[in-house]
Amino acid sequence: MIKINFSHSEDFLNRYENSVITEILLPSFNAMVLTVPIVVQERISEIFTDEFIRDLILCSADELYEKIITIYDHLHELSERYCLEYYLKDINLDSSVISMPIRRIIDQRRIRDVHERVIAELQLLSNERQSIHLPLLINNMRGTTVASEIKIQLTLLNSMKSGYYKLTDDIKSLYPNWVNEFANLFNYNSMSRVFGREITNGINLDVCPYCNNEDIETINEKGAEARPDLDHFFPKSKFPFLALTLSNLIPAGTRCNQKYKKSKSMFGYIHPYIDGINQYTLFNFNYSFDEGRNIDAISITINNTNSELDNNLSLFRVEATHNKNNVKNWFLKLEERYQLLSNTDQLNETLNNNNSLLTILDVDIQQSPTKEQYQKLKIDALNFLSGRNYEMAD
Template identity: 25%
Template sequence: MIKVPTKFSPEFIEEYYNIVSDMVFLNKINEYNDETAEYREFKYYLSQNFLKIITASFNELLDVLTEVNNLYPIISECYNPQKFFKGTDLNEISSILEIMSIHLRGDANLNRICALKSDAINEISIVNRRLQSHYVDFYISELNNSNDAHSIKSCCKKIYTTLNDGNIDLEVAPEWVRQLKNIMSYESIPSEVLRKVGDELALDYCPMCNESQVGNITDENRVYRQALDHFLPKSKYPIFSLSIYNLIPCCNTCNSLFKRDKDTLSPPHANPYIQGSDEHVIFDIEALALAMLYKKESGSRVRFIATNTNVDNNIKLFKLLGGYNKRETKRQILRIMSLFNSYYAKWNATMTYEEFLVDIVDYDSSKLPYEIIYGKFKMDLLDFMEKVNR
């Protein structure tokens, strides 16, 4: 929700790159031997583009993603199959659908399935000329070699579930593709390096909810590092598991409870390094103000105003409507509004507006929203109150 305009220092980026580069090329790749031509080609591509993959801005990573999808579609197919197969027209495989609908009982049915095999192969082959799917190609070969109705129907079911549901069997994938999670292993990054990610950005409040504090916690014996969300989830985009601008410091609730491994490209969401709600009014302050004015408790629900598709998708993903209507959170929001009413009604005679904002509301206009609890709400409220009382 909140844009994070801070960037990593060149010194830290160099340190981070050197550590993950050694980890991948001196350890992970050396531990894994694969002599297939496809893997050797991918390893060369990785070596030539590793600096970009690890240190580039998020928009540049999207360019890399397009390139990787074009060169190695098997990666997208294995790790994000629902997106890979999305939009496939099942009407193009009518023979496969018919085979699946036929019961495996009676000679007439069994013969009908076998008779439809040739049409099924032709139809799915035409579909796969466009898809270039490793899995579909594998199942076409399996279907070609099937000579009885049971095997033919089984192959057709596999093809259907692959195209319709994105259900795949990772064991059918090339070994080097299955090893990607291990080669680009986020879990292998030393904890002290990940702690420095948070220290470099030094956020005070979660850029997603703008409510929970973030940051590393130090006690006498150890440092507990803050959560780092993979904006492009590593389960679906393993090649970006180590990319520094794919790591978003956030609170545990936003990371583990709401975001999890949701694909933020389908539909598109706002990456805080690129885009935030800062340039939009997102809170419906007028509705809240009217509810307070007429003491309508039922109308005092916090609402959001539709603004930008990407930002709106973040609001939905991180359940901000429910979060800002929690009893305690809403109580704090209504208290802040009440303070503004009190200032304009009586306190402005005894203190300046700037003193009121800093001392009473805990809002310093020189700070960014992620440095202030409910910073974005306070920003929208401040703008509304100034217009009303101008």
């Protein structure tokens, strides 16, 4: 929701590159390559040169998807093992198959036609990429012509394409050792113990950028040290080669990271180092105090932005988290103060003075949403009541 100005000091970048890349990652990666067959070595080395690995770890946020394409379109066994939804992205299967009726004979014929077409597409993909998992899936799908069983199979395939399917340990064991051990090369836990706090200190966020609500301030006082989650925008479970990439690490609230986002691939979502909500009015305020001034009379809704940002707002439950009692209580007090002020000669004077806005109406329009909880809502609320166009600070 909130755009972050992402940067690290030159000193930090030099130390990070030397410690994480030069001393650990490159030697480990090159040692792994020597353990695989020559033909596989050639394919890995064609992509993962030392220069590419350095750039992979230090690239900007707008290059991340390009890195995913480069790696997964070249080393298909990695995408099949770690991100099946990317591997299957070109298979034509509409999610409506889940609700497809199968009672009538014509419907049963229709779902069998879909079934046969999908099997043919899977077989082509399997042959082209020498798939490990798909032959098992295809054999299972070919084993039935019963409409109800076909529907179950297509629903399972849809879950794979949607990113909700996890390979079983038995399936994982079929992949070469280098594929299964690939994620261990990019050891996030080891890195975060050394650099985690320094990363969150450097980015200097006090509020979760996904919801602009949850407190994530880093505490550095000795004995009370704490830092927020470092979310992998593209999750390391699906894109292990981005586990150490600085532009893929975002300080975030536990609720947004662990409850809402989890391991979603984030294709079609806005990266907060690239973009975020702007001066567009996001929040609407609906209330009627005819039956008393209380928070139950207040409803806060959000406008669609008609962009990929709407996916973020939905995923991180921004409307729900801005209908919390503490937010509604703040708006209730703001509305009360504003109405009292509107009956005096001080209204325009207050609205024209930033210090008065802060002390009287509790809206600091000079504060960044990276430092102030639900700051976008506060600015929108002030504009809603006053009819003015105050802008949110960077």
